[in-house]
Amino acid sequence: MGKHGRLRRLFVVSFWILTVIVSAPALAEQAPQPPAVAPASPAAPSAPKAEPGKTPVPFTQELLDQLGGVKVAMDTVWTLLTAFLVFFMNLGFAMLETGFCRAKNAVTVLAKNFIVFAVSSLAFLILGFGIMFGDGTPFFGTQGLWFVGGTDNSPAMGEAYKGVYAALNWTGTPLWAKFFFQLVFAGTAATIVSGAVAERIKFGAFYIFSFFMVGIIYPIVGHWIWGGGWLAKLGMFDFAGSTQVHSIGGWAALAGAMMLGPRIGKYTEDGKINPIPGHSIALATLGTFVLWFGWFGFNPGSTMAADWSAIGRIAVTTNTAAAAGAVAASIMAWLFLGKPDLTMILNGSLAGLVAITAPCAFVSVPSSLIIGLIAGILVVLSVLFFDKVKVDDPVGAISVHLTCGVWGTLALGLFAQEQFMPGTTGDGLFFGGGLTRFLAQLTGVVSVGIFVFVASWIFWSLIKATIGLRVPREEEMEGLDIGEHGIMAYPEFQAPSR
Amino acid sequence: MGKHGRLRRLFVVSFWILTVIVSAPALAEQAPQPPAVAPASPAAPSAPKAEPGKTPVPFTQELLDQLGGVKVAMDTVWTLLTAFLVFFMNLGFAMLETGFCRAKNAVTVLAKNFIVFAVSSLAFLILGFGIMFGDGTPFFGTQGLWFVGGTDNSPAMGEAYKGVYAALNWTGTPLWAKFFFQLVFAGTAATIVSGAVAERIKFGAFYIFSFFMVGIIYPIVGHWIWGGGWLAKLGMFDFAGSTQVHSIGGWAALAGAMMLGPRIGKYTEDGKINPIPGHSIALATLGTFVLWFGWFGFNPGSTMAADWSAIGRIAVTTNTAAAAGAVAASIMAWLFLGKPDLTMILNGSLAGLVAITAPCAFVSVPSSLIIGLIAGILVVLSVLFFDKVKVDDPVGAISVHLTCGVWGTLALGLFAQEQFMPGTTGDGLFFGGGLTRFLAQLTGVVSVGIFVFVASWIFWSLIKATIGLRVPREEEMEGLDIGEHGIMAYPEFQAPSR
């Protein structure tokens, strides 16, 4: 603390004193602070009242337009902000998957999870959105976003809708807000795949597959379910995408993982399953929190309108299912694996979230608790099952997104209650509805499963036949980061030979 | 870069060219892009004007309902989005606490911070909310959320309120939005505890305590302060929870840390204090940023309504206190510890945030600066004090949340100004108000402190007597991760024997 230290201290003290002096006059003048304009104090009643005795003023077309504009603006704000949260789930997937993989493959997992949203953005813009929401056959929309002339179907205020993407007419937000909301969902389906194929797939192979996935596979099914296609006409419901997003991602992941085969050393010839622990549980936990956070955009945002009678309840059903899934998985792990393995708890919460995604708007909070509990149990059993049949899924993506996506879609047929969204699902099997609802859900699950698995298999095969799917054996042993990207994730902490 | 490399390059280039070709027609057609509908350009004046000469149109009951619905929807959007930010603080706490602990205990810290919100969600749903906001005695609400019949007290548009949770009638958002907002606050109080008891508590013990905390302790005090109970009637104010959330968490943490005793090796028999540095300052900094971010939900969101006259100012008082706390702590550390220790700076910003939480809506921006500066100084002194009296708190949670929670609650009695929220707090001691305001705050601080400390002590004792509170000595030496969860956080970077 010699001369240098004293000088620095002197400087710091002077700076401090100067700051206080500069601030002092202001502090002395606190009185004329901007006063809160009175009527909007939080204790004031919120609902408008048409009290008698108030002076009437003229109501004009301009004010009517303003009223309409405010409604459209609020729906747009809600749709965009929840879309931002869904975008943020890309970080969640990236961290979850990276944490669950080994350090020697961290860069390639990160790179896949980063580029996938960029590729998705372009693919959905050029191809996907037009296929998904174009007014085409029941099987395939025929409008490209750019090719059609681009008339916005957002409502001129006070006027009726008219638009070229009629399947999205139920929400009054402008076209680009709708596009963006749908885009972040498409990106999610693609990023789900990356976890299951991690630690052995070529970066380029995944890059190309993402384009096919978001440009072709996802929007075709999307046209069936959300674009007014044959499943929508049949009466299948999937509010925020247990099938449309999660099980599509899961089926494509299953096809990829099967075609790739397991990682070297995962299953030995004598039938033993070797656990390959991830390199950072901290990153994995971070990712799961981010995903839970993002799901508050995913589910409540799928109203695509600031529908006050629904969004609060959807937030609670979503959260309750996540909590129930985490608790159930923790107890399952405690009882059957001996200790409450954190990786199971994390996947349990995600299982609950995936399962509640389809029914979130149509079921009661107690039902959401049951749906989440069952999902938390299912995911543990599913992880054990896929290891049994030697489908190697480093992060459990198939168990979380496919198994629980199917469960959630079917659960809608069981637990739905007419009262929550009158005129939509009707009552599920457990609430007095007939089998029709449940069978529509089942039809959706099966047909989407067959289509996506087959289509993915074809695309994976095409890639395998051209640029190849899997890195060479020596590259996999050494880690993909050097071979695929030429850098290491943690060069100071990793042995160079690893 | 042999044959294989050339082939890959060829493929990449082809793919690229293909993309451009596909895009080209669209690029050529830029003209018919969706035009911005003119009147909503940002330069247009925002406030509606009843200009003479405009054609009048009829104003109907339906339009009146729409106007009311827009207000309710906007309040709901604000309440939910800020609640999502508060939920996200769970990530902040998880990373802050994990970063400040040793790698060998990282999994258990992460697991505690993850499961606590799941447990809180169920406990608050089943028990907490009904106790907190039920219309019971001054001391204890008597309505369960599910047991009462569940009539929503959200306003049918244009009608008067009627509801069973009358203490929340001041906001017009639907019941589930209110529930969710209150839930994320309850979860915060529980997660505060986990830092102070880290690196030695059994996972199961904390799991159970969280249920008691959110199901019983938190909502009883909550009934007193926010549920219309005796402290509310006395005139104690706590806008966003310096006492209700932070000092409740802090008192429970203090009881837990005292009953557990310090970590092995923290205090040697000759009275020496051994610093035990955390294993990742990067994660701790990440966590603090996330907390600061989440606080913009915590404080401005506590209006539970999109009250434009308040929320901007609250954002600024919140931010100013955080900034002042960080600057003050950095200078304190520079002057008294010789170097600007980053861990002190992080805790300084949190100290400012905790302190401004109670008064954020009732004080001026200059006052918030002073409140934050003092908090930043207090937290450094408090950390030194608790080490002196050998209460081992690995992350400084007690100093941040208890010490500064008390300071903030009292500061409200000193700095409040009637003008900001007319009809609420009146003026504080420094602005011409009498002692009444200050004494009400002091009564709240003391009574909540006694109740929470004693109740926590009882619950901790019950757990200690049944399943035990602290892991065995050898497990603590080896790290709790193996013993409690069977996995390591960073298996590739940690020695297996650690």
Place this chain on the structure above:
Amino acid sequence: MGKHGRLRRLFVVSFWILTVIVSAPALAEQAPQPPAVAPASPAAPSAPKAEPGKTPVPFTQELLDQLGGVKVAMDTVWTLLTAFLVFFMNLGFAMLETGFCRAKNAVTVLAKNFIVFAVSSLAFLILGFGIMFGDGTPFFGTQGLWFVGGTDNSPAMGEAYKGVYAALNWTGTPLWAKFFFQLVFAGTAATIVSGAVAERIKFGAFYIFSFFMVGIIYPIVGHWIWGGGWLAKLGMFDFAGSTQVHSIGGWAALAGAMMLGPRIGKYTEDGKINPIPGHSIALATLGTFVLWFGWFGFNPGSTMAADWSAIGRIAVTTNTAAAAGAVAASIMAWLFLGKPDLTMILNGSLAGLVAITAPCAFVSVPSSLIIGLIAGILVVLSVLFFDKVKVDDPVGAISVHLTCGVWGTLALGLFAQEQFMPGTTGDGLFFGGGLTRFLAQLTGVVSVGIFVFVASWIFWSLIKATIGLRVPREEEMEGLDIGEHGIMAYPEFQAPSR
């Protein structure tokens, strides 16, 4: 799994059963759940309709005020929530820069990135905002936020604007919301600097420079562009700050990096450039995702009003440019560096984001794609260029923020189309506009560049002459963390001698 294990299992099972029992009555009572009030179902049309035959009700001044209040509230909600996202970019910068630096300097990078926002908050409150938006000369505003009397210029509902910060009159949000939105932008400019000067600058030197930057340099230019000063009068446009935020930060960073000189060992005497890889690509990727996320606040939020006709499109232009930048950089790296280096992909997406920041509201989505593609190419070339001329920038901040900030500002003059924001920019050079628009942009780029570079050089020189700019050689070798802060970032994983 002895006696202890069985006891624990028994306890867990009991707890579980108890929970189910407590929940059971509720589950049985699902029927009386709060019903969704019918009219707000998402399928209902959103735009208000003045249908004939509906009973008219009186429209009063009170209702008119409510309509105005709802608009102001919604604009405030949008402005604040997007400002929170921009605040969150501080985390992004912190993680990106820390990940790209070495572990031995991680604490000091984190500390700089944390304290800079605290310092910015105070500097902008005390000095910056008044200089930037005060009604002064074309060159320098003369109002302090606190010194002026603080009349809020937010619109009393239904009345005309009147306020002391007239340059911000175009948005109807309250003063504190405006202040907060502008503050987070000022903080961003300051934090950009920290990356370029990392791993060798004294913590105190950066601390002081941040105050000068946000208190003086940034707001002077801000007055020119956004505060109604001479560049605004000249017709230069910069919607969200490619120049105002990013290139200001970039110029100050360039001055700092030049005056500091390169890190020891970066450039050897024989002209070789030694790559110094960052210590955690995981943190860098995390940071980039957070930045991309925050940019959805940065650009769409810069409407400072919930302008539904603009914000959705701005979200899409922003996202498309980011995606295009990432894809372009990945292909550039693949073709020219041999492998798709993830660090280039990350900087490519940021390059696209910086470039689209100025023109985001004024250009079509296809144009945004082209702007982003070019930015992704430019950033790779720029990184190579600055290494060539031996300006050592550890994180590529100058290439991302300065190079692409300049490109984006000029791109506005090329790609702008009158139709998107009628009455603002007019058409750019590529859409039939004359040279005037482009020359105004160029004038802005050049004049801001000269001013900021010279002013920064002066401030850096002042600091160098007083407390010194660069740490001693031995401290740089050993790592700044011990020398500047007395702690290590990862004490368990780092060799103490490092």
